[in-house]
Amino acid sequence: MxxxxxxxxxxxxxxxxxxxxxxxxxxxxxxxxxxxxxxxxGLTFGAFLLIIALVSSLFFRRTSEAYAQAHGKYFYDNRKRR
Structure with missing residues (x-):
């Protein structure tokens, strides 16, 4: 072969x-x-991971809201249609 x-x-x-x-x-x-x-x-590492998860979720929420507002402002038309 x-x-x-x-x-x-x-x-x-x-x-x-x-x-x-x-x-x-x-x-x-x-x-x-x-x-x-x-x-x-042990427990110290678990608490550290929990704190990181909470802080990152707060920052992710803020960036997601800012991203949504920017897209809402620039990509969607707020004028009423006839």
Missing amino acids: DFSLFMERYGYKILLAVMSALVITFIAVPIIGIAVTAKKF
């Missing part, structure tokens, strides 16, 4: 395996890092 026939038969399976491994790695590394840090620092 030559190389082109091999790649035609198994190339997509190999590509799928490599891409799946990359996606799993990109997802697993942060999760493992958070788990190790949580195990090391």
Whole structure:
């Protein structure tokens, strides 16, 4: 079996395996890092994550409202139609 026939038969399976491994790695590394840090620092780390989540949700809400107001002002017509 030559190389082109091999790649035609198994190339997509190999590509799928490599891409799946990359996606799993990109997802697993942060999760493992958070788990190790949580195990090391315990309740302090949990409180820190909770504070970060609350603060980021407040900033996300403000930026989302500003974004919506900007689009409402510039992309929608407030004039009444006849």
